[in-house]
Amino acid sequence: MATAAIEVPRKSEAGARAIRRDPPLVRWGLTVLALGALGAFIVLPLAAVFVQAFAKGVPAYLAAIREPDTLSAIKLSLLVAGVSVPLNVVFGVAAAWAIAKFQFKGKNVLVTLIDIPFAVSPVVSGLIFVLIFGAQGWFGEWLSDHDIRIVFAVPGIILATTFVTFPFVARELIPLMQSQGSDEEEAALTLGASGWQMFFKITLPNIRWGLLYGVVLCTARALGEFGAVSVVSGHIRGQTNTLPLHVEILYNEYNYSGAFAVASLLSVIAVITLTLKKFLEWKTKEGAK
Amino acid sequence: MSISFKKPSILPGFWPAFSYTVLYLSLIVLIPLSAVFLKSVTSSWAHLWEVVTSPEVVASYKLSFGASLVAGLVSVVVGFLVAWVLVRYQFPGKALADALVDLPFALPTAVAGIALTTLYTEHGWLGRYLAPLGIKVAFTPLGVVVALTFIGLPFVVRSVQPVLADADAELEEAAASLGASRWQVFRLVIFPVVRPALLTGFALAFARALGEYGSVIFIAGNMPMKTEITPLLIVSKLEQYDYAGATAIAAVMLTASFLMLLAINALERRTRRFMVMG
Numbered sequence: 001m002a003t004a005a006i007e008v009p010r011k012s013e014a015g016a017r018a019i020r021r022d023p024p025l026v027r028w029g030l031t032v033l034a035l036g037a038l039g040a041f042i043v044l045p046l047a048a049v050f051v052q053a054f055a056k057g058v059p060a061y062l063a064a065i066r067e068p069d070t071l072s073a074i075k076l077s078l079l080v081a082g083v084s085v086p087l088n089v090v091f092g093v094a095a096a097w098a099i100a101k102f103q104f105k106g107k108n109v110l111v112t113l114i115d116i117p118f119a120v121s122p123v124v125s126g127l128i129f130v131l132i133f134g135a136q137g138w139f140g141e142w143l144s145d146h147d148i149r150i151v152f153a154v155p156g157i158i159l160a161t162t163f164v165t166f167p168f169v170a171r172e173l174i175p176l177m178q179s180q181g182s183d184e185e186e187a188a189l190t191l192g193a194s195g196w197q198m199f200f201k202i203t204l205p206n207i208r209w210g211l212l213y214g215v216v217l218c219t220a221r222a223l224g225e226f227g228a229v230s231v232v233s234g235h236i237r238g239q240t241n242t243l244p245l246h247v248e249i250l251y252n253e254y255n256y257s258g259a260f261a262v263a264s265l266l267s268v269i270a271v272i273t274l275t276l277k278k279f280l281e282w283k284t285k286e287g288a289k
Numbered sequence: 290m291s292i293s294f295k296k297p298s299i300l301p302g303f304w305p306a307f308s309y310t311v312l313y314l315s316l317i318v319l320i321p322l323s324a325v326f327l328k329s330v331t332s333s334w335a336h337l338w339e340v341v342t343s344p345e346v347v348a349s350y351k352l353s354f355g356a357s358l359v360a361g362l363v364s365v366v367v368g369f370l371v372a373w374v375l376v377r378y379q380f381p382g383k384a385l386a387d388a389l390v391d392l393p394f395a396l397p398t399a400v401a402g403i404a405l406t407t408l409y410t411e412h413g414w415l416g417r418y419l420a421p422l423g424i425k426v427a428f429t430p431l432g433v434v435v436a437l438t439f440i441g442l443p444f445v446v447r448s449v450q451p452v453l454a455d456a457d458a459e460l461e462e463a464a465a466s467l468g469a470s471r472w473q474v475f476r477l478v479i480f481p482v483v484r485p486a487l488l489t490g491f492a493l494a495f496a497r498a499l500g501e502y503g504s505v506i507f508i509a510g511n512m513p514m515k516t517e518i519t520p521l522l523i524v525s526k527l528e529q530y531d532y533a534g535a536t537a538i539a540a541v542m543l544t545a546s547f548l549m550l551l552a553i554n555a556l557e558r559r560t561r562r563f564m565v566m567g
Contacts, residue, residue: 041367123523224400277395
């Protein structure tokens with residue numbers, strides 16, 4: 001009797017699953033359509049980059065990458081990401097600590113303000129720094145008197161990139177730290193840990209995968225940002241050209257295989273980013289269990 | 290003052306973290322952004338109005354707004370289909386397909402721009418099949434729509450996917466056992482649950498599309514009055530050292546972005562409440 005009573009819901013569960021399952025024709029039809037759309041919209045552009053990059057053969061590809069202007073673009077892109085990502089990491093951790101662990105007035109406003117750079121057009125993100133530091137800008141005269149270049153030079157590129165990638169780490173950490181609560185930190189403090197001990201032994205290990213996730217997204221965007229950097233860079237070959245700007249210059253010079261060769265480097269970074277992202281999503285899910 | 294502002298807590302470091310957050314936010318974001326509005330105030334209103342309502346700029350609003358709208362709608366349809374298939378069905382390569390959805394987030398916009406352009410020119414992999422049908426994509430407004438759909442698609446998929454995965458199976462089962470057809474279940478039970486998420490996805494895709502630059506300028510061809518998007522006009526004003534003109538257009542765009550940000554926040558709050566209630 002008892003086993004029969006248990007079997008009844010099981011049967012209905014299987015029946016219910018059958019109800020939720022679409023007929024095979026619909027299932028296959030929709031799957032083919034969806035994969036076709038992903039193929040046409042996403043896989044083809046990616047494939048096109050690599051096919052065009054190698055269109056003139058491997059030696060031409062390697063030559064395009066070894067070109068001095070390309071190398072200096074790689075160096076500049078790494079420098080820019082190397083400065084702006086750490087800045088935003090420190091900010092992201094501080095903001096998440098204040099927002100996730102404490103209750104204060106105006107918190108929602110602060111969270112919305114942090115999101116602003118995502119809502120602003122990249123072109124406008126570059127323009128604002130031209131308005132402040134450009135020749136006709138607020139500090140333009142003072143800067144030129146002291147022979148300091150910010151816009152159309154490396155500092156402007158770093159500033160614009162920092163603006164554009166500003167929310168990534170904070171946005172990742174705030175919900176994560178909110179969901180973790182403060183019990184472990186409070187326990188550490190009661191047991192006599194100092195503030196920094198608590199942070200490095202409890203908080204940081206707890207958020208490490210989420211933090212890394214934010215860093216990966218932030219770095220990818222910092223290396224790939226185009227619009228904002230294009231406005232502040234001044235496009236000086238070999239000096240203020242990041243990788244994406246170098247792609248544009250080569251493309252506009254009708255050097256397609258060169259442009260796609262450099263673009264393929266950025267595409268490899270994008271694919272690595274996606275792989276790391278999936279891995280970290282899986283890791284954070286593991287941690288939640 | 291501090292007591293009423295912040296609830297007491299035994300955790301340390303609120304004031305340093307909070308002060309640093311506000312300081313850094315002001316230095317990197319708020320003060321620079323205010324420059325756009327302060328700068329536009331210093332020019333005469335008549336001149337500003339003239340700039341932002343000149344025929345070339347108005348044509349660019351129409352293109353940016355219209356193409357973003359169409360791209361958002363296409364993203365909603367295709368994105369919903371992709372999310373549905375990824376959540377509901379099992380097939381080989383599903384994890385790979387799921388990972389690829391994020392590619393437009395990760396691929397630099399300039400790379401996307403030149404890749405899409407080569408695909409859709411007359412001799413491109415896709416353009417060569419569309420050209421005989423009389424469909425031109427590259428260097429037309431349609432090309433702008435294609436680029437913006439590429440950018441917008443992941444926003445819709447990633448908004449809808451979790452809602453679809455969490456949707457209550459019992460509701461569907463109840464409807465089906467009460468005699469609803471599959472199509473009725475979809476229309477009356479499933480669709481209302483994902484509608485707020487679709488709307489949020491659309492708003493995110495639309496907002497991003499309005500300001501998008503890198504992926505569009507290559508495929509658009511940038512013909513005056515025809516395929517110039519608004520962000521491009523800001524760049525071309527800057528290249529002519531017309532700072533006041535660039536700033537005026539930027540102020541219009543910023544206002545539009547802020548309105549979209551507020552709308553998205555409201556939508557997301559509603560979606561969350563909806564999900565908690567469900």
